[in-house]
Amino acid sequence: MKNVKCLKCIKCGAEYEATPDATTCECGGILDVIYDYDYIKSVSSPEAISSSKDYTMWRYRPFLPVEESTKNPPLRVGWSPLYEVPRVADKLGFKQFFLKDDGINPTASLKDRASSMAVAKAIEAGYDTIACSSTGNAASSLAGNSAAAGIKTYIFVPERAPIGKVAQLLIFGATVVSVKGNYEETFELSKAAIDEYGWYNRNAAINPYLMEGKKTVALEIAEQLNWKLTDYVALSVGDGCTIAGVWKGFKDLYEAGFIDKLPKLISAQSVNTCPINRAVKTGEPWSPMEENTLADSISVGVPRNADKAIKAIIESDGLAIEVTDDEILAAMRETGRECGVFGEPAGVTGYAGLKKLCAEGKIPADATVTCIVTGNGLKDTANGIKAAGEPIKLNPSLDEFKETVMK
Amino acid sequence: MKNVKCLKCIKCGAEYEATPDATTCECGGILDVIYDYDYIKSVSSPEAISSSKDYTMWRYRPFLPVEESTKNPPLRVGWSPLYEVPRVADKLGFKQFFLKDDGINPTASLKDRASSMAVAKAIEAGYDTIACSSTGNAASSLAGNSAAAGIKTYIFVPERAPIGKVAQLLIFGATVVSVKGNYEETFELSKAAIDEYGWYNRNAAINPYLMEGKKTVALEIAEQLNWKLTDYVALSVGDGCTIAGVWKGFKDLYEAGFIDKLPKLISAQSVNTCPINRAVKTGEPWSPMEENTLADSISVGVPRNADKAIKAIIESDGLAIEVTDDEILAAMRETGRECGVFGEPAGVTGYAGLKKLCAEGKIPADATVTCIVTGNGLKDTANGIKAAGEPIKLNPSLDEFKETVMK
Numbered sequence: 001m002k003n004v005k006c007l008k009c010i011k012c013g014a015e016y017e018a019t020p021d022a023t024t025c026e027c028g029g030i031l032d033v034i035y036d037y038d039y040i041k042s043v044s045s046p047e048a049i050s051s052s053k054d055y056t057m058w059r060y061r062p063f064l065p066v067e068e069s070t071k072n073p074p075l076r077v078g079w080s081p082l083y084e085v086p087r088v089a090d091k092l093g094f095k096q097f098f099l100k101d102d103g104i105n106p107t108a109s110l111k112d113r114a115s116s117m118a119v120a121k122a123i124e125a126g127y128d129t130i131a132c133s134s135t136g137n138a139a140s141s142l143a144g145n146s147a148a149a150g151i152k153t154y155i156f157v158p159e160r161a162p163i164g165k166v167a168q169l170l171i172f173g174a175t176v177v178s179v180k181g182n183y184e185e186t187f188e189l190s191k192a193a194i195d196e197y198g199w200y201n202r203n204a205a206i207n208p209y210l211m212e213g214k215k216t217v218a219l220e221i222a223e224q225l226n227w228k229l230t231d232y233v234a235l236s237v238g239d240g241c242t243i244a245g246v247w248k249g250f251k252d253l254y255e256a257g258f259i260d261k262l263p264k265l266i267s268a269q270s271v272n273t274c275p276i277n278r279a280v281k282t283g284e285p286w287s288p289m290e291e292n293t294l295a296d297s298i299s300v301g302v303p304r305n306a307d308k309a310i311k312a313i314i315e316s317d318g319l320a321i322e323v324t325d326d327e328i329l330a331a332m333r334e335t336g337r338e339c340g341v342f343g344e345p346a347g348v349t350g351y352a353g354l355k356k357l358c359a360e361g362k363i364p365a366d367a368t369v370t371c372i373v374t375g376n377g378l379k380d381t382a383n384g385i386k387a388a389g390e391p392i393k394l395n396p397s398l399d400e401f402k403e404t405v406m407k
Numbered sequence: 408m409k410n411v412k413c414l415k416c417i418k419c420g421a422e423y424e425a426t427p428d429a430t431t432c433e434c435g436g437i438l439d440v441i442y443d444y445d446y447i448k449s450v451s452s453p454e455a456i457s458s459s460k461d462y463t464m465w466r467y468r469p470f471l472p473v474e475e476s477t478k479n480p481p482l483r484v485g486w487s488p489l490y491e492v493p494r495v496a497d498k499l500g501f502k503q504f505f506l507k508d509d510g511i512n513p514t515a516s517l518k519d520r521a522s523s524m525a526v527a528k529a530i531e532a533g534y535d536t537i538a539c540s541s542t543g544n545a546a547s548s549l550a551g552n553s554a555a556a557g558i559k560t561y562i563f564v565p566e567r568a569p570i571g572k573v574a575q576l577l578i579f580g581a582t583v584v585s586v587k588g589n590y591e592e593t594f595e596l597s598k599a600a601i602d603e604y605g606w607y608n609r610n611a612a613i614n615p616y617l618m619e620g621k622k623t624v625a626l627e628i629a630e631q632l633n634w635k636l637t638d639y640v641a642l643s644v645g646d647g648c649t650i651a652g653v654w655k656g657f658k659d660l661y662e663a664g665f666i667d668k669l670p671k672l673i674s675a676q677s678v679n680t681c682p683i684n685r686a687v688k689t690g691e692p693w694s695p696m697e698e699n700t701l702a703d704s705i706s707v708g709v710p711r712n713a714d715k716a717i718k719a720i721i722e723s724d725g726l727a728i729e730v731t732d733d734e735i736l737a738a739m740r741e742t743g744r745e746c747g748v749f750g751e752p753a754g755v756t757g758y759a760g761l762k763k764l765c766a767e768g769k770i771p772a773d774a775t776v777t778c779i780v781t782g783n784g785l786k787d788t789a790n791g792i793k794a795a796g797e798p799i800k801l802n803p804s805l806d807e808f809k810e811t812v813m814k
Contacts, residue, residue: 075747108515144749166798168788171743178801193808336580340482340555341551387578391583
């Protein structure tokens with residue numbers, strides 16, 4: 001990896017060689033991938049990237065921590081659409097609005113970007129099995145991306161995991177272990193099994209490479225905006241890995257001279273579960289909160305990557321905003337109706353936050369904004385129905401139709 | 408439309424001007440779009456198309472029946488991935504296997520291609536409202552694509568439509584009428600309402616342009632295979648519109664000299680609901696059947712486009728194969744596990760049929776095959792659960808894990 005200098009601990013500053021199965025620092029701190037931007041500039045440019053015909057996240061290889069010889073994993077991840085929707089800009093009262101639909105990825109969430117990276121690094125490191133402990137998008141994306149690459153997966157879920165999510169894992173052929181215990185016990189069993197059998201570890205706050213996969217959403221936004229970022233980029237925040245990855249992406253482009261302006265981040269969390277935003281607003285260190293929002297993907301009371309996320313929001317001169325579940329459901333309807341994009345609850349929380357900031361007068365009229373939808377609403381149809389209401393039930397009769405629907 | 412000569416009835420041969428809101432022939436026959444292939448050759452070529460940076464279905468405008476001035480509708484439809492999966496070719500016993508994942512479209516099915524076309528034509532014709540009846544995917548795709556374009560929609564669905572698909576419709580802001588009846592009754596009510604209120608008609612067997620949208624999946628397969636088709640192309644068949652569209656796409660390319668070999672079509676239906684395949688096999692005209700398969704998108708007893716579909720299968724020297732619901736569920740598992748693609752039941756029925764033909768020795772060992780997955784499994788998680796099996800239930804104990812899972 002000529003483009004990577006080393007891994008560096010964000011806590012103590014210790015540096016490590018960037019081996020493909022590196023995890024955390026000896027001090028327990030999370031490692032960051034440090035790039036050689038001079039080297040990147042010498043081998044790449046905005047023009048070179050824009051002329052690539054590889055319409056996946058792997059078009060950004062100069063900015064990705066993989067060996068030159070590593071093949072792109074099989075599933076086509078990334079290059080999700082960025083839609084400009086003038087209607088929304090008019091409605092919310094600012095200049096320009098873009099929506100990035102990342103629910104269009106192969107397993108229908110942004111997490112595919114991290115899992116594609118996990119598959120690439122696991123193969124580099126010579127592993128044939130990857131494991132993780134999760135019931136959400138990270139697990140299903142790992143199972144799908146691994147299946148396509150012929151890699152085995154062990155997924156540990158607590159017994160309370162919803163059957164729908166477990167089904168997706170089983171369809172992709174993961175060995176799914178339903179643990180009769182709580183999440184903590186599930187995590188501990190997965191850790192013991194990973195240690196015992198030496199599998200590749202896909203845990204976003206432990207594995208330093210996964211965030212580098214996630215950052216490709218930011219690289220895409222920049223390229224799709226012709227390397228001129230909007231003033232703001234809004235997204236939902238759970239354990240903090242995604243927003244930290246997004247910021248890393250923008251910073252990488254800035255350091256390499258591909259963009260000359262950084263956006264301000266808008267961090268949207270639930271009013272009930274917002275440990276990261278609370279820390280940003282109070283200036284205190286983050287502390288755990290209860291997990292209480294229907295947006296399950298961001299219902300994270302103990303965020304694993306809080307420090308990186310908080311640093312990113314503050315460094316960007318960003319905004320932190322909290323929304324209610326009702327505001328999240330309204331955002332599902334509004335992005336569906338105005339943009340033709342059906343996002344899962346956590347997927348549209350960034351939009352909900354943006355809307356609330358507009359109502360509070362915090363977004364200037366001349367502002368330009370990008371909002372990321374992080375996951376597809378088909379992953380959570382129960383909340384889709386909750387947001388959308390019920391269809392009109394009729395007998396097959398035109399008269400009944402006229403009287404009921406067209407009245 | 409310099410590339411379009413006229414619309415021609417497939418039944419009586421009558422010709423019509425290609426107006427944007429044309430429907431069926433006076434004789435009741437379905438109309439076909441007739442192209443001027445000499446004109447197409449004069450303005451396009453495989454090389455010209457392959458160099459286009461428009462990675463949507465609209466890269467094939469020389470083959471599409473829209474005015475030169477018509478804008479591409481907003482949602483990014485098409486250019487779905489074509490995966491080569493050697494594992495599957497080895498397992499099923501032929502030379503080369505490709506899987507086209509059309510579930511990755513914006514509303515998660517192939518039907519987005521027809522709906523994007525419907526939006527383009529409705530705008531050309533000056534309508535602000537579109538209506539259709541559908542078992543689900545056509546409807547949700549119409550609702551999504553119309554919402555993005557600021558067009559109103561009325562959608563008629565049979566009451567058995569899966570909840571995921573209904574949720575999509577409602578989120579996209581469609582007026583959704585759930586009809587207490589079967590698909591036939593639903594269709595008739597939609598027809599009556601469209602006649603009454605003068606909306607744009609997005610019913611695939613009535614509107615001659617929709618098939619032209621669907622055919623782009625064939626154009627993409629050809630381009631992604633570098634204009635050298637596989638020997639076979641397998642897909643599921645319900646109403647008959649999709650397979651007829653696929654055949655039209657290949658034939659257009661052949662007539663224009665873009666490809667020099669046509670594939671044989673594999674038409675996969677349910678053993679219980681197979682009016683089109685039955686007609687192909689018996690040589691008799693098609694007749695209605697009961698609707699009785701869990702693959703709801705192809706549970707069509709009275710196919711609206713049977714004649715075009717039957718003609719396509721026979722003309723291609725194709726194969727007709729019927730599969731059981733259990734074989735469909737097995738195909739969901741297998742495409743998930745081998746390809747990392749989660750298809751809905753109808754979405755993987757083409758694969759189920761292909762597998763059965765292989766078991767019957769009908770596919771030669773030197774054959775190359777493309778299989779289309781027409782919709783995403785997240786649209787029907789209930790059947791996903793049915794297909795997926797059960798997780799392994801364990802106490803949080805490494806010893807128990809070793810004994811049970813790793814034995």
